[in-house]
Amino acid sequence: MSGGGLARLSALLVERYDALRNQVARRLGASGDMAADALHEAYVRLAGRDDLDTVRHPQTYLVNTAVHAAIDQLRSDVRLVSGEEINELFDLPDECADPARMVQNRREMDRMMTVLAQLPPRQRALLVDSRVHGTPRSELARRWGISVTLVGREIQAAHRHCARALEDLEEGGEAGKHA
Template sequence: MNETGLGRLRKLIVERYDQLKAQVAHRLGSSSDMAGDALHEAYVRLASRDDLDGVQHPQTYLINSAVNATIDRIRSDARLVSEDEIGSLFELVYDGPGPERVAEGRNQMDQVMAALDTLPPRQCSLLIDFRVHGMDTEELAQRWGISRVLVRREIQAAHKACLAAMEKLEAAKDHERP
């Protein structure tokens, strides 16, 4: 490998990297990240060549190499997925919940909300902050100005009340079913 041609390109990249990157980005109409990647890829490609001594305009040569390397990569990426593969994506089966399951989930959520509405405001807030928001009993005790023991009791009482309300709703639903 002849160092004079490659040496000039290396020196050019070191001394004018930001300017080269901006020029490549402008030519590609893209971000500077892609331009930086393009410059690195161009340098790696050029580092293995031994015919760089005859390059008359190293800056232009480097920019063109970076742009061409990016265009080659974009073309190869475009070929990664065939038309048949793209078509098969549209034939995928949706494994998500169907309308019945969505309706059932909404119904269960309504039941939970109804159970929460039966709780005293402090118990409801403590239960939600503890279970949903992940607050610990120390934080809740400080927020409400009560002891941690009382926080735990209130959460436990709220939990039991919600379970009882849910069981009552389930029992009523079971009686309605044929």
């Protein structure tokens, strides 16, 4: 094999990624995330093949491979949980419905909000954006005009503060003494 087939598919994937992802999503009737996963799986499958030099319509071939990869994944996911297991999940009691549990959850949330309010604004924003919203550190660094390393340090400092303050609250001490 000359390797030209895989190189051609790789170039196509890079150059037309969004269009390919949208095409796979339409064919599957699924989300863009599922289509993206399917494209990645298709590339992994194709990278191990040595007969790609003869592919005449690389875009169609890549999309079809991605669709088949997604279908295979869906079939394997269906086999993970039986219908009986799903019905058992519906029979589980809802722990959140317990009034005592709801009060306890509210208290814990209030404590956490108090601790977060003690953080400097940048640390608080970085921690929440990173942990709650899943924003990548590189994006946070760009947004705040600081280095990725500094983003990591600020998040780590925020974590340390929160852990100590929550520990102090649980022990009955003042949360503010470690600010």
